[in-house]
Amino acid sequence: MSDVPDSPGAAPFRTERTPRDEAPQFVLPLVVRIERGAPPARTDALETAARAVLVLLADERALGDGEWAQAVRDWQDARIRKVVRRARGAEWRRAEALPGITVTGKSAEVRVFPPVPLDGWPKDLARLQVSGTELDEPEPPAGPDPAYPVLWLNPGVDMSAGKSMAQAGHGAQLAWWELSDAERADWRDAGFPLSVRTADPADWRELTVSELPLVRDAGFTEIAPGLTVAAEGGTRFAPRLRRR
Numbered sequence: 001m002s003d004v005p006d007s008p009g010a011a012p013f014r015t016e017r018t019p020r021d022e023a024p025q026f027v028l029p030l031v032v033r034i035e036r037g038a039p040p041a042r043t044d045a046l047e048t049a050a051r052a053v054l055v056l057l058a059d060e061r062a063l064g065d066g067e068w069a070q071a072v073r074d075w076q077d078a079r080i081r082k083v084v085r086r087a088r089g090a091e092w093r094r095a096e097a098l099p100g101i102t103v104t105g106k107s108a109e110v111r112v113f114p115p116v117p118l119d120g121w122p123k124d125l126a127r128l129q130v131s132g133t134e135l136d137e138p139e140p141p142a143g144p145d146p147a148y149p150v151l152w153l154n155p156g157v158d159m160s161a162g163k164s165m166a167q168a169g170h171g172a173q174l175a176w177w178e179l180s181d182a183e184r185a186d187w188r189d190a191g192f193p194l195s196v197r198t199a200d201p202a203d204w205r206e207l208t209v210s211e212l213p214l215v216r217d218a219g220f221t222e223i224a225p226g227l228t229v230a231a232e233g234g235t236r237f238a239p240r241l242r243r244r
Helices: 042-058 070-077 090-097 161-177 179-187 201-208 238-243
Strands: 026-033 082-087 101-104 109-112 150-153 193-200 214-218 226-230
Touching: 026 042, 026 070, 026 090, 026 161, 042 101, 042 109, 042 161, 042 179, 042 193, 082 090, 090 109, 150 161, 150 179, 150 201, 161 193, 161 214
Parallel strands: 026 082, 150 193
Antiparallel strands: 026 109, 101 109, 150 226, 214 226
């Protein structure tokens, strides 16, 4: 599920063709664990995927001269792509053996890996399936905590859980980019709390014109190009992080 976020003034996220399209293209792989007898809840999987993206961006290996830093820079210098695949049993154990970070939610486990070339996936990840990431919601999620970022999904777009996980990751990344280093450290130290919810149709237009960071899908998979996520975070929640 390859997706391209969009934010006004942020070159990596513009939808028109730019020199970034001519650069070597990379993708951020995420693998969600979906065991037959114990699949994760959908919302928890989305939130865990979003936090996994943030955990990787904040990891010392992805910064400065870290071992993943060049791969992260190459990825962010081109189109920002994320792909979610599923694994269980031995597949999951093989994925865990590769360099990456596993992030655990209430019921979900998501492993994020440093970016790889679009056509250069490690064998044990390339063989994993993209399809089949439909997940149920055992019970309606509680209302989001307004003290922390909320990633609002477009209520008019029907996406698989895997696609939605990638979109949530984009929204979290946009919120991350809105922050200063000190604010990022506060969020990291708090454990990257956030919520992912589907917006009320009556609120969606207001969210998209309220200068919030927006994710605009490029239409590579599943859905037509268009807005998918409004990230209600960034500088709006930074003061709250400092107070808590």
